[in-house]
Amino acid sequence: xxxxxxxxxxxxxxxxxxxxxxxxxxxxxxxxxxxxxxxxxxxxxxxxxxxxxxxxxxxxxxxxxxxxxxxxxxxxxxxxxxxxxxxxxxxxxxxxxxxxxxxxxxxxxxxxxxxxxxxxxxxxxxxx
Numbered sequence: 190x191x192x193x194x195x196x197x198x199x200x201x202x203x204x205x206x207x208x209x210x211x212x213x214x215x216x217x218x219x220x221x222x223x224x225x226x227x228x229x230x231x232x233x234x235x236x237x238x239x240x241x242x243x244x245x246x247x248x249x250x251x252x253x254x255x256x257x258x259x260x261x262x263x264x265x266x267x268x269x270x271x272x273x274x275x276x277x278x279x280x281x282x283x284x285x286x287x288x289x290x291x292x293x294x295x296x297x298x299x300x301x302x303x304x305x306x307x308x309x310x311x312x313x314x315x316x317x
Contacts, residue, residue, distance in 0.1 A: 208277075
């Protein structure tokens with residue numbers, strides 16, 4: 190990509206902003222003015238969104254559903270920052286749940302059986 194290329198967030202930004210604004214006293218907003226600067230946080234965020242773009246196909250074994258960057262101001266009280274983080278994660282999880290298909294009943298049964306077998310195998314090995 191050419192220098193200065195902006196990679197867009199794939200987070201449910203509107204839902205996160207609205208939920209944070211509805212449930213806290215934080216004035217959450219989406220910065221639509223373009224480039225956020227050349228600081229480390231933007232550099233790291235760019236790479237996260239870049240990785241997501243490389244693995245955005247649901248058939249990819251390393252499928253990445255969403256990526257983006259949320260910046261919290263340095264003067265945000267800890268309890269409000271923690272609350273906003275919890276809200277953001279809840280919104281993201283809800284979004285991911287709406288995108289990723291639920292496993293079939295057979296897949297859940299197989300996963301449960303494998304977990305049970307693994308525990309029994311580990312228990313029998315430690316007892317030996």
